[in-house]
Amino acid sequence: MEELVLGVDLGTSAVKVSAVSRNGKIVAQRSFDYPLSQPKPGFSEQNPEDWVNGTTVAIVELILKDGIDVEAIKGISYSGQMHGLVLLDQNKQVLRPAILWNDTRTSQQTQEIADKMGDEFINITRNKALEGFTLPKILWVKENEPKIFAAAQTFVTPKDYLRYRMTGKLAMEISDAAGTVMLDVAKGDWSTEIQASFDLPASFFPPIIQGVESAGYISESHSLFSGLNTNTQVFGGAADNAAGAIGSAILKPNMVWSSIGTSGVVLKYEDNAEVDYHGKIHFFNHAIPNKYYSMGVTLAAGHSLNWFKNRFAPEEDFNDLVASAKKSTVGANGLLFTPYIVGERTPYADGDIRGSWLGIDSMHQRYDFVRSVLEGIIFSFKDIFEIYEAAGTHFDTVIASGGGAKSALWLQIQADIFNKKVIVLENEQGPGMGAAILAAVGLGWFESVEQAAEQFASFGQVYEPNAENVAKYAQIYPIYKQIYQQTSDISHQLLAYRREN
Ligand SMILES: Nc1ncnc2c1ncn2[C@@H]1O[C@H](COP(=O)(O)OP(=O)(O)O)[C@@H](O)[C@H]1O
Ligand SMILES: O=C(CO)[C@@H](O)[C@H](O)COP(=O)(O)O
Known part of the structure; x- marks a missing residue:
């Protein structure tokens, strides 16, 4: 019997469970979709019970439909959508729908945090308090739903809630704890300064565990539903x-990961934690013990393309639509798109900015619009590269990941806009593979996360920059860069109009 681990990737639109062997081969995979609720502009919520049910169904299907032997499943670990707030009462019952990472109702609370703590907040958490992060969501509930807040005894992030329901043991894994912006990142523990500033008792904060640390075993009750054995060991997991970075073997500071998912x-x-980006990009504790990672986020990357397809x-067929962009030119015949359709994070921490097209000409065809969307998303990634370059970092290798890496055209656009070679993974699995690696290391199958990642990930096709295209993008990108400064005021006025009418 071949021993296996399960990597549970708890995403925003679905949960995907992968059964992975000791040599990193995906033996079987099942996924289950769940809905997103957007009851008001800027609100984005999910029912935590849907995550638990979806995961259980996916595991049951692996066992019943794919014939996975439960005896073979030695360990389980997780990858989870970040920052979501799950509030629990004294009996660890969920008090309200989870408020997700892409919910932007908390602009007022982010300002309150900045006013109260100023730079001290960034020094401790290494991040600005942006709308998507967890602390502003807690303050929103405190101010807007005081009865619910009064009943709240503790909180967790999405995958930590799922793990609690599978083990009966409550804990917060460190890379997700960092994304709450209540962690002292350098110390790797909850910040007592933040607890005091926002009047949150220490008892509100769950114990912190590492990504490869044992979080217990499958509980009797979960075993009854899923069929899993109670001797299956469960490990912390990761944001x-x-x-995703672990699953893509991003393990050296000269490598950069470019991921096009929903975000x-x-x-x-x-x-180490010595580098200081002054909150311009996010800086979090890694799921690799005592390591860190930094990142910039474009809120609507794949989401911009999906939006375009759904509306127009x-x-x-998705692939045909993306391929139609080949009929356009480098620079989409002078059409520029900014992907701020749900607000933005990096480099503009602005929940109220919205997207735009500039240069529309009656000659433009739909394929020019498609190309402008593909390019606008990558221009926005280039903005993040510029922050790194300003901090003195120069990358030579870009590893492309996520659903967007399925398109050869989009990969070439990345190589040409970044002017760097772009490499894809042979078996692109991203976060689910990272979760499986953490379980494999937790079980002792490998000495370190690094060793397991090198064994599990293999690199595939390389996209080299095309000099002619690079020169053209070098002309267009500086024009793209002016759009935010020159039009953000108009964009804010339009959003204010929508809110009032
Ligand atoms: N064939 C394709 N070509 C280009 N982009 C694609 C393709 N298939 C999916 N995508 C993009 O990938 C995104 C989904 O990526 P994925 O990594 O699965 O995201 P998430 O984990 O956020 O759900 C979609 O939003 C879509 O825009
Ligand atoms: O908010 C962030 C990171 O800070 C998002 O990356 C979420 O963690 C989920 O994104 P998808 O994987 O669903 O795109």
């Missing part, structure tokens, strides 16, 4: 971007 991420591995080409 999805930390897990877009440009991520760098950091050996609902009947068309």
